[in-house]
Amino acid sequence: MQKFLRNIPPIHELQNHIKVRQIQEKFYVNNNQLTSFLQQETNALRNDILTGHWKPEHENGIEEEILSRVYRTIQQWNTPNLKRVINATGTILHTNLGRARLSEEAVKRVVEVASHYSNLEYNLEQGTRGSRHDIVEDLIMELTGAEAAMVVNNNAAAVYMILTAFAKNQNVVVSRGELVEIGGSFRVSSIMEESGAGLVEVGTTNKTHLFDYENAIDEETAMLMKVHTSNFKILGFTQSVDRESLVQLAQENEKLYYEDLGSGALHAFHEEGIGEEPVVRKILNEGAHLVSFSGDKLLGGPQAGIIAGKKSYIDRLKKHQLARVLRVDKMTLAALEGTFKQYAKREENQIPVIRDLRKSQGDIQEQARQFIERVGELEHFKLSVIDSEAQVGGGTMPEVLIPSAGVALTEKSVSAEKIEQKLRKHEPSVITRYYNEQLFIDFRTLTEEEQSELVYIVKSIDQQLQIV
Numbered sequence: 136m137q138k139f140l141r142n143i144p145p146i147h148e149l150q151n152h153i154k155v156r157q158i159q160e161k162f163y164v165n166n167n168q169l170t171s172f173l174q175q176e177t178n179a180l181r182n183d184i185l186t187g188h189w190k191p192e193h194e195n196g197i198e199e200e201i202l203s204r205v206y207r208t209i210q211q212w213n214t215p216n217l218k219r220v221i222n223a224t225g226t227i228l229h230t231n232l233g234r235a236r237l238s239e240e241a242v243k244r245v246v247e248v249a250s251h252y253s254n255l256e257y258n259l260e261q262g263t264r265g266s267r268h269d270i271v272e273d274l275i276m277e278l279t280g281a282e283a284a285m286v287v288n289n290n291a292a293a294v295y296m297i298l299t300a301f302a303k304n305q306n307v308v309v310s311r312g313e314l315v316e317i318g319g320s321f322r323v324s325s326i327m328e329e330s331g332a333g334l335v336e337v338g339t340t341n342k343t344h345l346f347d348y349e350n351a352i353d354e355e356t357a358m359l360m361k362v363h364t365s366n367f368k369i370l371g372f373t374q375s376v377d378r379e380s381l382v383q384l385a386q387e388n389e390k391l392y393y394e395d396l397g398s399g400a401l402h403a404f405h406e407e408g409i410g411e412e413p414v415v416r417k418i419l420n421e422g423a424h425l426v427s428f429s430g431d432k433l434l435g436g437p438q439a440g441i442i443a444g445k446k447s448y449i450d451r452l453k454k455h456q457l458a459r460v461l462r463v464d465k466m467t468l469a470a471l472e473g474t475f476k477q478y479a480k481r482e483e484n485q486i487p488v489i490r491d492l493r494k495s496q497g498d499i500q501e502q503a504r505q506f507i508e509r510v511g512e513l514e515h516f517k518l519s520v521i522d523s524e525a526q527v528g529g530g531t532m533p534e535v536l537i538p539s540a541g542v543a544l545t546e547k548s549v550s551a552e553k554i555e556q557k558l559r560k561h562e563p564s565v566i567t568r569y570y571n572e573q574l575f576i577d578f579r580t581l582t583e584e585e586q587s588e589l590v591y592i593v594k595s596i597d598q599q600l601q602i603v
């Protein structure tokens with residue numbers, strides 16, 4: 136054993152080893168980092184030898200082992216923890232996979248603003264201090280018809296801020312059927328509790344009448360709130376009160392009427408037969424004083440919470456201490472502006488969320504067919520085109536299933552679990568799902584570029600399986 140230990144080369148020798156030099160160059164490791172990796176790996180190997188966990192099989196075994204351990208460690212150190220994946224689940228707004236991906240235009244704006252100084256809070260006309268609130272406010276007003284608008288960190292923050300600013304130590308009336316829980320973490324009632332607003336639930340889970348609201352209003356009431364039940368839909372015999380009646384009731388009693396829209400569509404998807412999400416403009420038109428919605432759901436932009444509505448309320452929010460706590464950074468504003476601009480220029484089809492939602496099933500089927508042709512014969516599994524149903528995701532349009540299509544992978548000689556794992560552990564990782572008990576790649580959420588990448592990935596995984 137002592138003989139083995141003596142064969143461990145000294146650090147200074149390893150530092151100059153040609154292979155180590157190559158690794159160092161490949162991964163841009165500086166000398167200090169390299170030394171500490173070499174020390175770490177030689178110590179670990181020494182330990183493994185002493186405890187009998189490892190022993191060399193031939194004369195050069197020790198050096199080879201150190202080199203390969205150093206390579207693995209540095210390679211791991213070099214790969215980011217947050218990395219791109221290929222979303223082959225068909226769920227367009229997959230909360231676990233980062234929700235909306237940004238349009239090219241939005242990404243360009245982010246890169247420019249992130250790598251340079253900007254007029255984030257500087258008025259270039261007057262040479263004086265400016266406000267970051269001004270950057271996208273006009274665009275939101277143009278696109279929604281709102282009198283004023285502002286942006287905070289996310290929609291949960293928007294809800295919290297509105298309740299804190301306007302209903303702290305007072306009451307908010309909400310229909311019992313709307314008290315949603317999203318993804319297990321965001322619960323309107325918990326946010327209300329945190330904000331110090333009292334929750335007055337009215338009606339039953341499936342029926343709420345106007346008189347339920349009327350009876351609940353008193354001098355303690357600050358606000359009537361409507362929450363878009365985005366994560367679940369109560370099917371069957373339901374009744375809710377229409378917006379105009381609620382707005383009128385709020386106005387008669389001089390209360391604030393606020394809607395948490397969850398997703399907030401700017402594009403009229405319902406006119407294309409996709410879901411029933413009302414556009415933000417319509418909700419404001421019908422008299423809502425304030426609305427809030429997410430930036431990275433149906434809007435297709437970065438994580439953000441957008442608040443729009445009456446100027447008097449928005450002005451008070453902008454002056455609130457929480458505006459500073461919940462403010463967004465320049466990269467978010469750049470991405471939002473890029474995204475909003477595409478709506479304003481009627482280029483919304485270049486926003487990936489919208490493009491993916493609008494893809495026709497026929498086109499998707501055709502892409503899946505071509506994919507199978509490009510891959511050709513495989514040794515270990517079989518590919519076939521099947522139809523599927525995709526989801527919007529992100530708690531958006533829960534009841535809406537979009538006809539989609541893709542490729543089922545059926546096993547010949549290896550299990551579906553094995554293939555799923557191989558795809559998931561590939562770089563870039565491919566996230567699939569099971570559809571009708573078959574391992575399935577949904578093509579709705581794949582760009583053409585990703586489809587080409589997948590041709591290569593599927594083939595190489597098949598070959599790797601061969602070696603084993």
Ligand SMILES: *Cc1c(COP(=O)(O)O)cnc(C)c1O
Pocket residue numbers: 289290291292294315317321362363364365366395396397398428429430431439440529530
């Ligand atoms: C998604 C959602 C939220 C939370 O929005 P985030 O942007 O994720 O913070 C709040 N309310 C409703 C109704 C939602 O659907």
